[in-house]
Amino acid sequence: MGTVYALFVGIDDYPAPQRGLRGAVNDVEAAAGLLGAVARGPFEPRFLRNGEATTDGVVTALRDHLGAAGPDDTALFWFSGHGTDYEAVLPLHRRTEATGRYQALVCADSPREGGRPLVDKELGGLLDTVAARGAHVAAVLDCCFSGGATRTSAAAGLTARYAPPAAWWGAPPVARGLTGGTGTLTARHVLLAAGRLDQLAYERDFDGVPHGVFTHALLAALRAAGPDATYRDVLAAAHCAVQTERADQHPVLFPPAPSGPADRPFLGGTVTGTRDPHLLRHGPHGWEVDCGRVHGLSGDDTDGTEFTLTAPGASPRVVRVRTVHADRAEVEPVGTEPDRRRAHPVALSALALPPTRVRIETPDGSAAARGAAALLRDVIATAGPGGGPAPLLRLTDGPASAPGHLLRVVVSPKRGTGLEAGVLRRDGSAAVPSLPLDGREDARRVADCLLHLTRWHQLFTLDNPSSPLKDLVRVEILPWTDDGPWSSDRPDPLLPDGSGEIVCRYGPSSTGRPQEPWLSIRLHNRSATRTLWCVLLNLTDSHAAHTGLYPGHFIGPGRTGYALDDRPVALSVPAHRARPGAEVRDWLKLIVAEGELNTSPFHLPPWNPDGPGDRGAHRAGPDAVLRLTPPGRGVRDLGEARPQAPGQWTTRTIPLRTIIPDGN
Structure with a gap:
């Protein structure tokens, strides 16, 4: 293992008028002691305590100390102190920040006249610069990220780590993530934050020693965890401990995508295999x-x-x-x-979800086809835990009018020798290309396919039409212009055609080859009072699902969030299908909720008949959640504190069709 370069910043002594803290320095000293003991390689800590932790001092230490980390090394930034947010200053920032506000760490000199906070954009850029050199980078932030509240003492000896903004604070010196382009956003560091975008973080005495509630819970989770515990594992355990102390403080992990940075062992290591996207934990209830x-x-x-x-x-x-x-x-x-x-x-x-009904048919009635059909029935009937039936699949011999989702498997001879299974929808159209069915392993592959299609269908049909949140967030899809989506002469939003789809066509280009359409996609919160959390799923006709366009973010009342952080969204036909007349379909599914949701279940890779399978139903027991690996973004904080139970939720689906016209 490489070296762990760790920068610990703890600030209790803030100048007036800010009220000081008591547990921030204790936090970083306790964290350094524990992490130094569990680090797999050399441990190189550096401390900035109280007055040492000026904004410039923290920035310099991030560049110099953490900047020494290279490939195979780990760089850790731990901050305990005050957090804040304030109105975005620059017009471009007001547009790209869905809440219209900056979030920032309050350093030792930030409250003094002429001082400045360390804004998230600058901090994120510094951490990503370290990550670009090949180091694994993690950040732990135990401070408030909420606005609209004064720093007050709470019940039971709890104190909020929040500082109101100073009047002279301006724009950050570095604007990270504000340029356009065609590349996909990727998270270069993993973040463990003490609370959601609109929440306070607290500290109190534990056995007579003051600590941040989040730090105390996180260190306890690390002590109890095994040597290969991941950031996701540790954060989930800490989340429950924090909830026991404060029901209105929810720690956050970013990026949450499975098989990404969140699933690396704490302080670095290799992601091993595909992680289960759900965690069991013991909380206050x-x-x-x-x-x-x-x-x-x-x-x-x-x-x-x-x-x-x-x-x-x-x-x-x-x-x-x-x-x-x-x-x-x-x-x-x-x-x-x-x-x-x-x-x-x-x-x-x-699970108690209505399963997919599977009807197996043998039109030619041959003995070989009937035998293969019997083998497939046996595989499906024994694909669940303990050799029982697969919970997501139910065999039926009834008519095509069987209730719920129906898939038909037609077993027939294929060209040459052997048999094949055609997987058809209720209307007889092919869901995927035919699959070979010449033995038990082929039957398992067909069962994998049925399970994959079932998971995709569950996402496709996910709906809650009676929710009071319905229609509060509008999705607008516009052609991209060189001036960006905020141009005064921007085109009108695209509208569905008579079939209900938004049709986007390839156009000519200077190279003579067809140019894929570029779009701007924005989510507008039309509510005058509610801040809403949104995630935008992309469901593809290859039976994949991902959240890469808008991985999950709060959008303030009257505010707008932009897919890919204002970059153009390029629609394209896969290279192996790209020819005149070819087309692909996507379904954009907006999920709106009152609070953050776990996005890991919304990830599903494309169906690949030659791939390793869907964690095979016939092997380890089915898993009804869905997964893929989208990029993620850092935390964004906003406005006044509100109740955090996700409660209400709703969805909306927008069909897209991308076409390469004949003659292009």
Whole structure:
């Protein structure tokens, strides 16, 4: 392992008029002691305490100390102190910040006349510069990121780590992430933050020693975690401990995408395999899993819905769902209770969702086709945990009018020798190209395909039409112009055609080859009072799903969020399909909620008949959540504190069709 370069900044002593803290220096000293003991390689800490931690001093230390980290090294930035937010100054920033505000760390000299805070854009740029040299970069921020509140003492000895903005604070010296382009946004560092965008972070005495509530919980989770615990594992356990102290403080992990930085071992290491996107944890209301109705889990009938712990080498343990909420499910262990101090990865091993009905047909009636059909029925009937039926698939011999989602598997001879399985939709159209069916391994691949299509269909049909949030966020899709989406002469939004789709066509280019259409996609919160959290899914006709366009962000009342942070969205036909007359379809699915949701279940790779399969239903037990790896963004904070239960949610789907016209 490489060297761990760590910069610890703790500030208790703030100049007037800011009120000081008591636990920030304790935080960084305790963190350094623990991390130095668990680091796998050499540990090089540097401390900036109280008056040493000026804005320029922190910036210099970020550049010089963390900047010494290279490939195979880890760079860690830990800040405990005051946080703040304030109105964005530059017009461009007011447009690109969906909340219209900067978020910032308050350094030792920030409150003094002429001082400045360390704004998130500058901090993120500094951390990404270190990451660009090949180092693994992580940041832990234990401070408030909410505005509209004064720094006051709370009940039970809790003190908020928030400082109101100074009148002279201006624009940050560095504007990160504000240029256009065609590249995909990627997160270069992993962030563990003490609270959501609009929440205070607190400190109090623990056994007579003051600490930040988040730091105390995070260090306890690290002590209880195993050597390979990931950022996601540790943050989930810390989240529950913080919630026990303060129901209105929710720690945050960014980027949340599975198999990305969040799933690396704490302080660095290699992501090993695909992680289960859901975690079991013990919170103030008992055991819960971070999967709810918005992820497709049924809230009407939970009987039979179970999650299974999936830790390598551990004997299987099951938790049974009792109540399903919008963003989580309350569960109870069956048998031995897991360790309450840790978060445990789980897979959905049984569920009460209406399964996909699978009808297997043998039109030619041959003995070979009937035998292959019988083999496929046996694989599906034994694909679940313990050799039981797959929870997401139900065999039916009934008519095509069977209720719910229906997939037809037609077994027939293929050209040459052998058999093939055509996977058809209810209307007889092919869902995917035909698959070989000449043995049990082929039958397992067909079952994998049916499971993959079922997961995609669950996302495609996800809806909550009775929600009071319906139609509060408008999705506008415009042709991209060189002047950007805010040009005074920008074109009108694109409208659906008679089929209900927005059709985008390739056009001519200076190279003589067809030019894919470029779009600007924006999300406008039309509410006058509600700040809403939005994520934009892209469902593709290759049966993939990702959140790369808008990975999840709060949008203030009357504010607008931009897909790809104002970069053009390029629609393209895959190279192997690109020819005159070719077309592809996408469905943009907007999910709007009152609070942040776990986005890991919204990720699904394209169906690949030659790939490793969908964590095979016939191998490890099915997992009804969906996954892919989109890019992520850092935390953005906003406005006054509000209740944080995600509660209400709604969706909207916009169909897109991209065409290469004949003759181009």
